[in-house]
Amino acid sequence: MISFEIKKQVVLIYLWLWWNTTATNICVKATSDSLKPGDTLNSKSKLCSKQGKFCLYFNRTLDSEDAHLVIGINADYGAVVWMYDRNHSIDLNSAVLSLDYSGVLKIQSQNRKPIIICSSPQPINTLATILDTGNFVLRQIYPNGTKSILWQSFDYPITTLIPTMKLGVNRKTGHNWSLVSWLAPSLPNSGGFSVEWEPMEGELNIKQRGKVYWKSGKLNSNGLFKNILVKVQHVYQYIIVSNKDEDSFTFEIKDQNYKMFPGWELFSTGMLTSSEGEIANADMCYGYNTDGGCQKWEDIPTCREPGEVFKKMTGRPNTDSATIQDNVTYGYSDCKISCWRNCECNGFQEFYRNGTGCIFYSSNSTQDVDLEYSNIYNVMVKPTLNHHGKSMRIWIGVAIAAAILLLCPLLLFVAKKKQKYARKDIKSKREENEMQDLASSHESFGVKDLEDDFKGHDIKVFNYSSILEATMNFSPENKLGQGGYGPVYKGILPTGQEIAVKRLSKTSGQGIVEFKNEFVLICELQHTNLVQLLGCCIHQEERILIYEYMPNKSLDFYLFGKNVLDYTFKCFVETRFNIRYQHIQFTFFKLFSLISDFTSKVYFMTC
Incomplete structure (x- = not known):
């Protein structure tokens, strides 16, 4: 019987503990998101927003029985997003949050004075609510139902x-x-x-x-x-x-x-x-x-160079030359900046297990590391440019200079090419404009057009087709020779007259206007010792001169051949006279040719 009573009491105690630890939590969560005057929240309960997104509760600090009033995500004690009075903890088991009838929101715990969160200036109707935004607010309720905020967690x-x-x-x-x-x-x-x-x-x-x-x-x-x-x-x-x-x-x-x-x-x-x-x-x-x-x-610090950083390592450095800072207000960032500013410091780690305080290591300390330990410490790592920082910078400079030296000639070459193409383009456009001006959009000059230009001169303008017929389409068999400005062909007109046809090279560089001007100038020159210019022909890009035909070859054949002195001497005397005449009129001349009586004549053409 006694044994039964003992068992009964044990069961009742267990049910009471279960009610206080579990049922109370469920009740608070299910019934309200607010504390009304007279309500309390202890370490076994929590207050959650209407949609259950955020909950207010007492959370235990790691490795201790201390606690803080916090707001966490979700109803299952998720991540903490807010904490009241982070620098002062309270006893977890005795912590109670309450809202009294005088409008005071406070935290009480064993052996500590009440912590006042907010105190209303006068007794009024108040309500403390955890919202679905995560904000915990103490509001005043007016008779007409309106509310005003007296205090809120979002301010902290x-x-x-x-x-x-x-x-x-x-x-x-x-x-x-x-x-x-x-x-x-x-x-x-x-x-x-x-x-x-x-x-x-x-x-x-x-x-x-x-x-x-x-x-x-x-x-x-x-x-x-x-x-x-x-x-x-x-x-x-x-x-x-x-x-x-x-x-x-x-x-x-x-x-x-x-x-x-x-x-x-x-x-x-x-x-x-x-x-x-x-x-x-x-x-x-x-x-x-x-x-x-x-x-x-x-x-x-002057001792620190760009590129130096702290790197986490594992082991236990030599503590013989280490310096300890046991200030519990020093955290990781404080230890780091202190070591960074000290030129003799080469590494650091936290001194206490909770992550506060500092141990500073010199360069000698970090070179002697016991790898059997799993301590994590931070060591200064200097920048390495393949272990030869200065030499690498020199090589980079040399490479840049070499690249510039190679690039400059290339750029000059490209610029000259562009300039050359630009000149060709300008020349092409100029000739195109000339052709348009002179030919009025025709492909070739008509005979009548050129005769009008050369009116007043004893010059005949030949049709291009007649020139082709006379020279048998510039047949190689009819070619008399090659001059500096183009080949010369023998031709026979339908009348039987023999002619010398000089076909000017397309690379001579002359336009139509310049050609016509030169042609008119030659027409005005008449001399017994000049080869007679019979006419011309212009067709598209062709510029052709028609001279009288000299059947006895060029003067050099007789000057340098083995003929008798009489002809050579006669040619020399006449040539000297011709040179004197040409020197007075113009600055250069062509080779001489001989007519049938071995009288020398000069071919003259400046183009």
């Missing part, structure tokens, strides 16, 4: 920025809204990094103890920040307010059915992330680089 961001939570400043109260990182991954105390909105610049800044490490850049025409990847920003709609009441930045999610966690989270290393990816990483900013929004510093 921690490390996470969620939609409609603001960064900036309240102009009415002077209160600043900013994110501040944890001191260490397991320690929620205020850390070294912060995210702030700079209204004058219109930028987001990440700072380490007040020094700017990173800037987002201003919004562009697409409503995106310059130094944040587009793929990270595409789900957000930024809202910027600037008026007499506030200067603030916040964002909303464009897609109301967005399933991912919508917030931005700041880590103790200075990294700012979202569910879409990394927004910024101030941990990679060393003051000398501007990659991805990093800012340059003016106080970079």
